[in-house]
Amino acid sequence: MSASVPPGVVCEGSHTEKHSGGAVDGWLAFEKVKLYTNAFIVEEGRILLGYKKRGFGKDLYNGFGGKVEPQETPLEAAVREMQEEAGITAPLKKCGTLFFVCEDIDHAFHIDIFVADEYTGAIIETDEMRPGWFSTSQGAPSSELPPIPYSRMWADDVFWMPMLLAGKPFIGRADFVQDGTMQKWWFAEV
Numbered sequence: 001m002s003a004s005v006p007p008g009v010v011c012e013g014s015h016t017e018k019h020s021g022g023a024v025d026g027w028l029a030f031e032k033v034k035l036y037t038n039a040f041i042v043e044e045g046r047i048l049l050g051y052k053k054r055g056f057g058k059d060l061y062n063g064f065g066g067k068v069e070p071q072e073t074p075l076e077a078a079v080r081e082m083q084e085e086a087g088i089t090a091p092l093k094k095c096g097t098l099f100f101v102c103e104d105i106d107h108a109f110h111i112d113i114f115v116a117d118e119y120t121g122a123i124i125e126t127d128e129m130r131p132g133w134f135s136t137s138q139g140a141p142s143s144e145l146p147p148i149p150y151s152r153m154w155a156d157d158v159f160w161m162p163m164l165l166a167g168k169p170f171i172g173r174a175d176f177v178q179d180g181t182m183q184k185w186w187f188a189e190v
């Protein structure tokens, strides 16, 4: 199916809507868009997340990422951020794109999401992130790792993370109001 996608979401081919909802009809308005990255290591039934120690998204678990600098491609930025925030180098591949709008921030976030199934280097805690492994097989009694902590992640992640883990490319948008509530969302496989 290829029905229209939310404003800000770019979809060149066809897509299949997977999740949508929210308490309001309209999407939040935005003027400027800034480019960001977010990257994950997924290997052998586990995923590397970082507990964000400061700044935007403080106290939430997330992938490793940040702003794309003017001279960089999103892939270069994703590799750099992974090195800066977790100390490792990974052959990242793009797996999705997220458009994120916060009522109290003057720009929208275009976030390219990357994943790799291997890395080199030693994982380290940094000033920004405390990395840790989580089980990707939710509820599997044999796993010694904790399950993915969705209740301590951005509220939209539970919708697209299963597509990332299944290796299915995805797009989506989530709007948040000032108190941190997600007020509208839409996600699709592409």
Ligand SMILES: Nc1nc2c([nH]c(=O)n2[C@H]2C[C@H](O)[C@@H](COP(=O)(O)OP(=O)(O)OP(=O)(O)O)O2)c(=O)[nH]1
Binding pocket: 036, 037, 038, 055, 056, 057, 062, 063, 064, 065, 066, 067, 068, 081, 100, 109, 111, 154, 155, 156, 157, 174
């Ligand atoms: N999982 C998830 N990540 C999100 C959402 N919204 C959102 O901005 N992010 C990510 C994108 C970026 O990786 C990160 C925001 O970047 P940041 O605030 O760390 O960027 P920054 O400019 O401070 O970073 P830096 O370049 O200085 O390292 O949060 C979301 O809804 N879910």
